[in-house]
Amino acid sequence: MTIGLPAHLAPRTTSRSFISGMHTTAFVCIAAAMVLAVVYETRWTGLIMWPALVAMMPMAVALALAEALKTQLFGVVYLVVGTASVYWFSLTIASQIELVGITGAVTVAFPKIAMLLVGGTGARPSSGLLWCLGGFALAESASAIAIAQARGEYVFDETTFAAFVVVLFVLATTLVGQRGADRSQASLYTAAREELVAALRHKIEVRAAALLHDTVLNQLTAISASTSGELNPLLAEQIRQDLSLLASPVWLSDTEAADGAQEDSGWQSTAVYEAIMEASALGLDVDATGDLASLALLDVEPSRELGRAVKQCLVNVLAHSGTRVAEVAVHSSGTELLLMVVDSGRGFEPSSIGTDRFGLRHSVLGRIEAVGGSGQIWSTPGRGTSVVLRVPMPVSRTGVPALRSGS
Amino acid sequence: MTTSQLTRHQLDPAGTRGVQRMTIVLLVIGVAWALVKSAFQVIDGANLPLAALGFAVFVIPCLVVGRSAGVTGTTLTSRTHAAVQVLLLASFAVSTWAGWSTDAFTRDHWAPMAFGIVILAMSPYRPPREIAAYGTVLAIAVGGMIYVHATLTDAALPARASAVVSSAGILAVCYGAATFSRRTIEALQRWQARADVASDALADELRDNIAQSVHQDRLTILERDVVPFFTDLLERTRVTDDDRERARAIAGAIRGIMVADADRSWLTAIVERDSRSARSANIVDDSQLLAAGMDINERTALRALIGAIDDDPTVSGGFSITLARDDDGCVGVLSARLDTSEHSLRVRYDPFFAVMKIAFIRFSFDFHHSDLIVRFSYVRP
Numbered sequence: 001m002t003i004g005l006p007a008h009l010a011p012r013t014t015s016r017s018f019i020s021g022m023h024t025t026a027f028v029c030i031a032a033a034m035v036l037a038v039v040y041e042t043r044w045t046g047l048i049m050w051p052a053l054v055a056m057m058p059m060a061v062a063l064a065l066a067e068a069l070k071t072q073l074f075g076v077v078y079l080v081v082g083t084a085s086v087y088w089f090s091l092t093i094a095s096q097i098e099l100v101g102i103t104g105a106v107t108v109a110f111p112k113i114a115m116l117l118v119g120g121t122g123a124r125p126s127s128g129l130l131w132c133l134g135g136f137a138l139a140e141s142a143s144a145i146a147i148a149q150a151r152g153e154y155v156f157d158e159t160t161f162a163a164f165v166v167v168l169f170v171l172a173t174t175l176v177g178q179r180g181a182d183r184s185q186a187s188l189y190t191a192a193r194e195e196l197v198a199a200l201r202h203k204i205e206v207r208a209a210a211l212l213h214d215t216v217l218n219q220l221t222a223i224s225a226s227t228s229g230e231l232n233p234l235l236a237e238q239i240r241q242d243l244s245l246l247a248s249p250v251w252l253s254d255t256e257a258a259d260g261a262q263e264d265s266g267w268q269s270t271a272v273y274e275a276i277m278e279a280s281a282l283g284l285d286v287d288a289t290g291d292l293a294s295l296a297l298l299d300v301e302p303s304r305e306l307g308r309a310v311k312q313c314l315v316n317v318l319a320h321s322g323t324r325v326a327e328v329a330v331h332s333s334g335t336e337l338l339l340m341v342v343d344s345g346r347g348f349e350p351s352s353i354g355t356d357r358f359g360l361r362h363s364v365l366g367r368i369e370a371v372g373g374s375g376q377i378w379s380t381p382g383r384g385t386s387v388v389l390r391v392p393m394p395v396s397r398t399g400v401p402a403l404r405s406g407s
Numbered sequence: 408m409t410t411s412q413l414t415r416h417q418l419d420p421a422g423t424r425g426v427q428r429m430t431i432v433l434l435v436i437g438v439a440w441a442l443v444k445s446a447f448q449v450i451d452g453a454n455l456p457l458a459a460l461g462f463a464v465f466v467i468p469c470l471v472v473g474r475s476a477g478v479t480g481t482t483l484t485s486r487t488h489a490a491v492q493v494l495l496l497a498s499f500a501v502s503t504w505a506g507w508s509t510d511a512f513t514r515d516h517w518a519p520m521a522f523g524i525v526i527l528a529m530s531p532y533r534p535p536r537e538i539a540a541y542g543t544v545l546a547i548a549v550g551g552m553i554y555v556h557a558t559l560t561d562a563a564l565p566a567r568a569s570a571v572v573s574s575a576g577i578l579a580v581c582y583g584a585a586t587f588s589r590r591t592i593e594a595l596q597r598w599q600a601r602a603d604v605a606s607d608a609l610a611d612e613l614r615d616n617i618a619q620s621v622h623q624d625r626l627t628i629l630e631r632d633v634v635p636f637f638t639d640l641l642e643r644t645r646v647t648d649d650d651r652e653r654a655r656a657i658a659g660a661i662r663g664i665m666v667a668d669a670d671r672s673w674l675t676a677i678v679e680r681d682s683r684s685a686r687s688a689n690i691v692d693d694s695q696l697l698a699a700g701m702d703i704n705e706r707t708a709l710r711a712l713i714g715a716i717d718d719d720p721t722v723s724g725g726f727s728i729t730l731a732r733d734d735d736g737c738v739g740v741l742s743a744r745l746d747t748s749e750h751s752l753r754v755r756y757d758p759f760f761a762v763m764k765i766a767f768i769r770f771s772f773d774f775h776h777s778d779l780i781v782r783f784s785y786v787r788p
Contacts, residue, residue, distance in 0.1 A: 013591070013594045013598075014591065016590070016594075017586075017587050017590035017591040017594060018587055020586050020587065020590045021583040021584060021585075021586045021587025021588075021590070022583060023586075024582050024583045024585075024586040025579045025580060025582065025583030028575060028578050028579035028582055028583070029575070029579050031575070032571060032572070032575030032576075032579070035571050035575070036568055036571055036572070039565055039567045039568045039571060040565065040568065043565035043567070043568070044565075110575070113579075117583075159520065162440060162520055163520070165436065166433070166436060166524060166527075169429070169432050169433065169436060170429055170433070170527070173426075173428050173429035173432055185758075187711050187714055187715055187718075187759070188707070188711050188758075188762065190711075190714065191707050191708075191710040191711035191714060192707050193609075194677070194710060195703060195706055195707045195710060196606055196609065196610060197613060197617070198673055198676070198677075198706075199703070200610055200613060200614060200617055201617050201620075201621065202673065204614075204617055204618050204621050205621055205668065208621050208622070208625055209665055209668070212625060212661065212665070213665075216629065216633055216661065217658055217661060217662070219637070220633075220654045220655075220657055220658040220661075221654075221658060223640070223646060223650060223651060223654035224651045224652075224654040224655040224658065225651075226646050226651065227646070228645075228646055228647055228648055228651070229645065229646060230644065230645060230646075231640060231641075231643075231644045231645060231646050236641060236644065239637050239640065239641060240641065242637070243634065243637055243638070243641075246625075246626065246629055246633075246634070362665075
């Protein structure tokens with residue numbers, strides 16, 4: 001779904017599309033008139049119908065020009081040429097066939113319908129109504145004069161009249177419908193813009209919540225769990241880093257190339273590698289396996305958020321699992337990168353986690369969802385925990401997933 | 408969904424709202440044309456019961472298409488479109504049978520123009536390629552039947568001429584309608600591509616300001632409790648029992664704020680923001696946080712409808728929205744009391760209802776004794 005064309009563009013765009021539709025119908029009518037002339041010429045060999053066939057050719061050319069250029073001049077040219085063609089066609093038909101008792105559909109209606117489908121050039125349906133009316137009046141007049149000149153009897157052409165009425169109704173209802181659409185369109189545009197801002201704010205709030213959890217909440221938890229006495233130097237350093245980070249105005253900004261690919265210098269330059277190294281420094285034995293080179297193919301933002309999510313998973317292993325061994329396994333399908341963090345620690349019951357525990361909710365799952373990925377957690381008490389994170393791989397400029405450059 | 412499967416109505420439900428009226432008017436013209444011409448056929452000697460049956464069979468697809476055009480009607484699917492074409496052909500076959508013995512039939516049948524009108528009425532609701540393809544098949548079938556009839560009954564006009572006239576009438580309208588839809592869809596897609604670029608630029612422009620705003624919100628909390636505590640601790644370099652207790656209390660307070668933020672959905676936020684002071688009764692019941700499962704189209708459509716209700720002076724006592732799970736996903740119910748007539752309601756809200764109908768997998772509304780109840784369903788990922 002789109003939110004539609006803006007009010008200032010809708011009338012012109014709708015009008016141009018509508019005129020193209022009318023011209024297509026007119027082309028088919030002209031073609032049908034030509035085929036009819038050929039059928040009559042071949043079926044009734046005594047009749048001379050080829051002038052009717054020839055009469056349609058300049059009309060077809062004028063219509064093609066009116067469709068291609070859609071200017072007022074070529075609209076008028078089509079009406080002038082069309083009037084002459086209708087006259088010529090009607091004169092040929094009326095001088096060869098007795099029209100009384102035969103519907104106009106099989107004689108002179110097709111060129112006349114093509115005339116009333118002139119379309120015009122205005123942006124408003126009201127302008128189209130005038131062009132349509134002009135085309136209908138000229139075609140009917142030209143045809144009536146030709147029939148009279150051929151000493152035929154004029155018969156009311158209900159087919160052309162019905163086509164005229166249908167076109168009038170379509171144009172009139174388009175005019176009325178557009179007025180209603182104008183009113184609602186502005187509200188929809190406002191809603192779409194607000195949605196854009198809300199989505200952007202939500203994404204930044206998720207990042208803020210995750211960062212707040214990874215920094216301040218982690219240090220506060222560490223302090224509350226510590227023993228009285230000297231402040232742990234490592235904890236003191238982390239508190240200093242937090243204070244410095246929180247005071248920074250670029251805390252939540254993505255000014256550093258949020259889009260685009262990372263510099264391709266192998267997986268050792270990725271955020272996931274950094275997360276594993278930091279966890280190793282804290283005493284966790286991490287075994288990284290699988291298609292690690294794929295990590296370097298991620299765009300900057302997904303790579304950074306995946307690294308932070310993995311860091312939080314590994315911190316959770318250290319803090320809660322009771323084991324000091326974890327595995328990080330990577331698999332790439334070309335369109336998606338799948339990363340698993342597995343430990344064989346004490347595990348937990350996922351449903352027992354309170355809503356105020358943000359480690360997995362914000363720092364892991366929220367982050368991954370914010371970059372278009374998804375995450376799942378499997379854990380059973382006594383049987384370890386597996387966290388599966390999926391992030392989309394970048395699509396190359398050719399529209400296909402980027403291929404790996406190496407193993 | 409590929410470009411060739413898109414319809415004008417799907418891409419621009421609010422903009423094509425006027426089309427609903429046009430569809431109804433066209434169908435009425437088509438039925439009136441068929442009725443009058445059928446009557447003349449009977450006067451010319453056609454079999455009355457069969458002519459009436461042919462007309463009745465023609466009315467059925469008209470009703471199907473007319474119902475699909477409404478805001479609450481069922482969507483016109485490809486299968487329904489095919490069924491409509493089959494019924495049109497069936498009505499033509501019965502009419503052919505009714506007028507078998509009359510030569511006037513081949514020259515003056517109501518079907519080509521009436522069928523063209525039905526195709527024109529359907530065109531906003533089906534992809535242009537499908538409209539052209541199905542219309543071509545129908546035109547060939549009708550032309551073929553007329554050719555056979557004219558050949559077998561030795562009609563006055565050449566059989567090929569009668570076939571060309573009938574087929575061309577249908578083809579002209581269906582190709583014209585398909586061209587109009589295709590050009591409109593292309594224009595909408597071009598505009599959407601430009602709007603996406605503009606949205607990206609706007610997002611880039613807004614990102615830093617929003618980040619600063621969120622940063623400031625967080626700093627307000629942190630500067631009051633956390634920063635003084637951390638600074639003091641770093642200066643003393645010793646942890647006491649009071650520090651541990653204070654750290655626990657600050658962590659609890661921060662978690663409390665984060666829980667409240669997380670439990671406050673986008674829907675709650677906009678209802679609170681949009682509610683004017685006199686409308687403090689606006690309520691969102693979303694205890695399972697199901698609003699988060701709506702996609703961007705669904706959120707935009709509902710946001711626009713809420714905005715329209717909030718701007719409506721005839722709404723009294725506010726409105727309520729309830730979201731709940733059902734077997735297929737989630738179902739939402741919006742209720743409001745409006746001091747207005749059904750006609751005024753439709754004039755004001757039909758564009759928004761049209762967008763809701765396209766955005767959500769199911770949509771309906773009732774308006775009875777001033778009570779408006781809007782129901783919508785969506786699949787939660």
